[in-house]
Every structure is written in C-alpha cells, then in structure tokens.
Amino acid sequence: MRRTLVITTIAATALGLSACGGAPKDLSQDKAKSSMLEAGDLPDGGWQAGSVDETKPTKDDKSADQMLNNAKDVPAGCKEAMNSLASMSADSPSSYAKRSYTKGSGKDKTEVEVVVETLGKAKDVPPQLTKVAETCKTLKMGTGAATVDLKMSSPKLDTKDAKGLQMSAEAMGQKMAVSMAAANRGNNLVVVQTQGTDADKANKLVDTLLGKQAEKVEKAAG
Numbered sequence: 001m002r003r004t005l006v007i008t009t010i011a012a013t014a015l016g017l018s019a020c021g022g023a024p025k026d027l028s029q030d031k032a033k034s035s036m037l038e039a040g041d042l043p044d045g046g047w048q049a050g051s052v053d054e055t056k057p058t059k060d061d062k063s064a065d066q067m068l069n070n071a072k073d074v075p076a077g078c079k080e081a082m083n084s085l086a087s088m089s090a091d092s093p094s095s096y097a098k099r100s101y102t103k104g105s106g107k108d109k110t111e112v113e114v115v116v117e118t119l120g121k122a123k124d125v126p127p128q129l130t131k132v133a134e135t136c137k138t139l140k141m142g143t144g145a146a147t148v149d150l151k152m153s154s155p156k157l158d159t160k161d162a163k164g165l166q167m168s169a170e171a172m173g174q175k176m177a178v179s180m181a182a183a184n185r186g187n188n189l190v191v192v193q194t195q196g197t198d199a200d201k202a203n204k205l206v207d208t209l210l211g212k213q214a215e216k217v218e219k220a221a222g
Contacts, residue, residue: 024221077135126163
C-alpha cells in the first residue's frame with residue numbers, strides 16, 4: 001500500500017477492514033473494487049474521486065526503514081512495532097483496491113486515501129497501529145539543528161473495532177497532522193488516511209469515512 005501524504009512513510013502498510021460477528025466472506029477483487037466509496041459518499045460535498053488503483057503492494061516496502069533512518073534515538077520497542085507493521089504489507093492480499101479523494105486546491109486542498117483489501121493478517125493491523133503510538137510517542141526527525149518532534153498518539157474513534165494512529169508536528173509556526181485508522185471484518189481490511197493542520201478535523205474525517213467504507217465492505221462481503 002502506498003502513501004502519498006507527507007509524514008506517512010511510517011505507515012506504508014497493509015491496513016484494513018473486516019466485519020464483526022459472524023465472519024464475512026473474503027472479498028473478491030471485483031467486489032473490493034466495486035465497494036469503494038464514491039465522491040458523493042464523502043461529507044459536505046465538493047469532493048473528486050480518483051480512479052481505483054488495483055496494484056497490489058509488493059514485498060520490498062522499505063518505508064519503515066526510511067522513517068527510522070531519519071529519526072534519532074528510536075526506542076527498541078518503537079523499532080519493533082514499526083517493522084512489524086510494515087511487514088504486514090507483504091502478506092499477499094488476495095484482493096486490493098485503493099482510491100484517493102480530493103477537495104479544494106492550493107493550501108485549502110484536502111486529500112484522503114482509502115484502501116480495501118483482503119489478507120491473512122487483517123486482525124493484527126489495527127492493534128499494531130495502537131502499539132506504534134504507545135511505543136514511539138515522540139520521535140526526533142531530521143538532522144543537525146533542523147529537527148522536528150513527531151508526536152504519535154491513538155485518537156478516539158467511533159467506528160466499531162477501529163484503531164488509529166495520529167502523527168503531529170510543528171515547525172516554524174507550521175502545524176501538520178496525519179491521521180489514519182483501520183478496522184477489520186474477518187479477513188477484509190480497510191484503512192483511511194488524511195493529512196491536515198487541524199488534528200481533530202483530520203481524525204473526524206478519517207473516522208467518518210472509515211465507518212462508511214466499513215459499511216459498504218460488510219454489505220459486499222455478505
């Protein structure tokens with residue numbers, strides 16, 4: 001799974017959604033694609049939906065290594081949590097679909113990325129996000145005097161069985177927050193991610209879309 005937002009190299013992993021209760025069926029590739037949210041499903045209008053990307057992630061994802069190489073004094077538990085999260089992207093999903101949604105332009109542009117996939121480690125992904133937040137907490141990113149404190153936490157989410165990871169930083173008066181969340185239903189997984197300057201707004205948007213996408217996947221999975 002590829003992330004296009006700025007701080008999300010830490011989270012270039014297989015994340016997902018699965019239904020609760022009586023195990024839903026694994027999504028076929030066609031159903032994974034057809035279950036993706038449409039622009040009109042997103043709140044407040046004005047969104048544009050990109051094409052659905054069906055390119056499955058490869059096993060050579062080095063994003064966790066890149067993140068760790070740019071951080072100072074990383075706790076051992078944090079390294080282990082991030083490497084475990086990244087390794088889940090090599091679980092060979094049997095179905096995979098990714099779609100990006102954009103609204104506005106320039107400084108007012110908002111982009112959201114949603115992934116739906118089916119993989120064996122689905123149930124491991126959401127709690128691993130929480131583990132990253134708990135073990136990493138604050139990482140010093142950069143070199144020399146040009147360092148930034150990247151703070152990590154677990155946002156409160158209303159979507160059932162969802163877990164999330166929020167990353168925030170501030171430099172030269174500029175704030176940035178990356179929010180992502182995942183929920184699992186059987187072997188079917190969903191992750192939603194966005195970036196913004198207001199952490200609360202980013203978390204709310206992610207949570208709303210995760211719930212909507214989860215609903216569509218549950219229906220598609222029967």
